[in-house]
Amino acid sequence: MTQANILDPLPSLYIGIDGGGSKCKAKLVSDDAKFVGVGISGRANPVHGMETTLESIVDSAHKALADADLPRRALRNVIAGIGLAGVNLPSLFEQVNNWPHPFKEMHLTTDLHIACLGAHAWQDGSVIISGTGSCGISMIDGKTKMYGAHGFPLGDQGSGAWLGWKAIVAALLASDDLGPATVLTDRICDYLGARPRGIADAMANQPPKEFAKLASIVFTEAKSGDAVAVSILEEGVSYLDSMARKILTDNPGRLSLLGGLRSEITPWLAEDVKNTLSDPIHAPEDGAIHFAKTESANANKKAG
Amino acid sequence: MTQANILDPLPSLYIGIDGGGSKCKAKLVSDDAKFVGVGISGRANPVHGMETTLESIVDSAHKALADADLPRRALRNVIAGIGLAGVNLPSLFEQVNNWPHPFKEMHLTTDLHIACLGAHAWQDGSVIISGTGSCGISMIDGKTKMYGAHGFPLGDQGSGAWLGWKAIVAALLASDDLGPATVLTDRICDYLGARPRGIADAMANQPPKEFAKLASIVFTEAKSGDAVAVSILEEGVSYLDSMARKILTDNPGRLSLLGGLRSEITPWLAEDVKNTLSDPIHAPEDGAIHFAKTESANANKKAG
Missing domain, CATH: 3.30.420.40 (ATPase, nucleotide binding domain)
Incomplete structure (x- = not known):
């Protein structure tokens, strides 16, 4: 003492x-x-x-x-x-x-x-976060308004966990020949060292963090033009675009995109959304x- | 002893x-x-x-x-x-x-x-099950081939858990004004007694069975023509249709649809699939x- x-x-x-x-x-x-x-x-x-x-x-x-x-x-x-x-x-x-x-x-x-x-x-403004999860907030005159933040797998569209999960879903559909097999679905199997029926075994009950680890594969293959990767990424980004447009109707002043996926996601955002983004201070x-x-x-x- | x-x-x-x-x-x-x-x-x-x-x-x-x-x-x-x-x-x-x-x-x-x-x-044949989960199997000369059965939320499209989960996702999008608010999304909030930000709280980490309980609301509202309910059901059923067509390419003889959602799902199946179904013995x-x-x-x- x-x-x-x-x-x-x-x-x-x-x-x-x-x-x-x-x-x-x-x-x-x-x-x-x-x-x-x-x-x-x-x-x-x-x-x-x-x-x-x-x-x-x-x-x-x-x-x-x-x-x-x-x-x-x-x-x-x-x-x-x-x-x-x-x-x-x-x-x-x-x-x-x-x-x-x-x-x-x-x-x-x-x-x-x-x-x-x-x-x-500490001034008025708004942010969208895309990391393991996804969400948005606007803060005007000390009052906050939230968007998303519902957690995977109920929400979190356009987040790392969501992108990785969509890639798993696509790999499983391909394994049943009920969806297209592409480089992306192949690489997901390779990553998990489990093809094809062991994929679900490897990922069942895993936390969002484990799904988010697969997001970088989605980005890499989308850049190479893989059709499944591009469609996953476009669906996720369209959610973030909608959220950004919704937040901007509140006129919160500055809008920043944050989170682990910030630099990877930004090039895929719609032009009108990309042009409104400010760097975080x-x-x-x-x-x-x-x-x-x-x-x-x-x-x-x-x-x- | x-x-x-x-x-x-x-x-x-x-x-x-x-x-x-x-x-x-x-x-x-x-x-x-x-x-x-x-x-x-x-x-x-x-x-x-x-x-x-x-x-x-x-x-x-x-x-x-x-x-x-x-x-x-x-x-x-x-x-x-x-x-x-x-x-x-x-x-x-x-x-x-x-x-x-x-x-x-x-x-x-x-x-x-x-x-x-x-x-x-005990003869050759095939089944598709849509209950809490979804899956398919064909059995020819004692050899079995499986489809789906990957578990929610990795797979199980068109199952009770998947339909209920899609309804929750829709209710959360509506709560953020990032998706349409319809009778379905309203009824989901009523059912959970949680509007709107308590929905995720009520459903986070729940087992598939709890999501499957919401499937009956999706069926009821789809029958009334609710646009969101119809689109959820059509997406789920299209997976089951694809699985049925895939299974039939194996020529397994009889195909039966089983599981708790059997009677509710059947009217929504594509005509060509519906016509191939046999009652289970x-x-x-x-x-x-x-x-x-x-x-x-x-x-x-x-x-x-």
């Missing part, structure tokens, strides 16, 4: 955490800019595992502390802003929000919200740090 | 078990036709839970024994033929086949195989009993 006192003179510490279907990124900063650290851990989407999600959050935070040369016990001095995939589902928000977390304070919101805050430097983790600071200040104002 | 001896004079007992995504049906017969019983238990698709599957198998057998006024311990005198969904996946076949089962003998095959044996009274459980008898006789021939 006395040992903890060496932390007392620490400046205010904030951590911004961005948790999604493939990884969890944490960024630590101090008010005096003396401490800075980052940490990356495994997947953190509570739809596909609450325990893993909470472990990834704590692990990414521990790594960020270590990166800033701070001991693990400094976590109890940290004000955390956490943006998580999946917590747009009310039951999951409640579960994570009631978690006996190890931080001084925890402020929870969606991964979309922190991404939007970061991308437009800050990262989602920075948005999460901003969220932690403002929510903490608001809470203290209310309390005081 | 001595108590078991009262069972010794029992005639040969056979049980046929048909296990699928929604239920597990068992039928018990004795060689002298003195004992007959049936039992129905819960879902038994090892893709979505090995433990539940094995429990359902044993439970359905216990119920069939009770129905025939036989004690549970008579199970050790029973030669079982089991047709299971999902065991076309090699790893699942191995797991179930190596299970320390409570029967005298257990002979395992797919639900498709026993359905085909039953439908055509026996039930899948009867096919499983036949399978148990022939496999047991073959095994004893080899051993002897």
Whole structure:
């Protein structure tokens, strides 16, 4: 207990955490800019595992502390802003929000919200994310409106998991001679080392992350003009195009495309959508740090 | 131990078990036709839970024994033929086949195989099943060829789970104003008591059986001409039509449509496919009993 006192003179510490279907990124900063650290851990989407999600959050935070040369016990001095995939589902928000977390304070919101805050430097704006999953948000006068974010396989059209899943479906149709066999469907079988009836065995009950790993094959073959790959990609992109046009009717100002598939997807977007895109200013983790600071200040104002 | 001896004079007992995504049906017969019983238990698709599957198998057998006024311990005198969904996946076949089962003998095959044996009274023929899942099989000169049976959400187009899932996807697109809102999408929200953003919360990680429950809404609204319901049903049926045409190229003789959606789906099939359908002669459980008898006789021939 006395040992903890060496932390007392620490400046205010904030951590911004961005948790999604493939990884969890944490960024630590101090008010005096003396401490800075980052940490990356495994997947953190509570739809596909609450325990893993909470472990990834704590692990990414521990790594960020270590990166800033701070001991693990400094976590109890940290004000955390956490943006998580999946917590747009009310039951999951409640579960994570009631978690006996190890931080001084925890402020929870969606991964979309922190991404939007970061991308437009806390100003009005909108983002579409295509990573393991897909979703969109517009933020006008502090009010947010969400699109998608329903999770695979209910939604997430145009995401990595969705593209990979469509490729699996196509490979299975080809294996039954009920759909065209192309280079894409061949490469999917090769990748899984399972042809053809072992494909479903390899992919049954796999998390979205495993499907998303196949997305790069879809992009590669679509670039080579593979008819099945092109049609999968066009269907996914048409969903993202519709979402972008819908978001723009809200006049949110800037629109950014984010997520792991950003650079691969962009060339396939419709011209009118591509022309409206702006580059993001800050990262989602920075948005999460901003969220932690403002929510903490608001809470203290209310309390005081 | 001595108590078991009262069972010794029992005639040969056979049980046929048909296990699928929604239920597990068992039928018990004795060689002298003195004992007959049936039992129905819960879902038994090892893709979505090995433990539940094995429990359902044993439970359905216990119920069939009770129905025939036989004690549970008579199970050790029973030669079982089991047709299971999902065991076309090699790893699942191995797991179930190596299970320390409570029967005298257990002979395992797919639900498709026993359905085909039953439908055509152990003669050559073919079946398409549309129930919780979807699949097809042709059986010519004892050689079987399978189509589909890849499991939801990788395959199972035109099945109950697939139709229900498509309705959920449509309801979510409508909730984002990224797809048409119709009576179907409204009724899906009503059914789930969740509008609109709770839909994904209600259905995330649900087993195929829960999606299949929504299929009846799709049929009802398609009959009323709901554009979204009709388009979902037409897409699913077109897969089953293709499968039927593919199977018929093998010249298997009779083709039957089976499964829980049989009567609802039939009117939507293409005319050329509808005209080739024959009514099934026996039930899948009867096919499983036949399978148990022939496999047991073959095994004893080899051993002897």
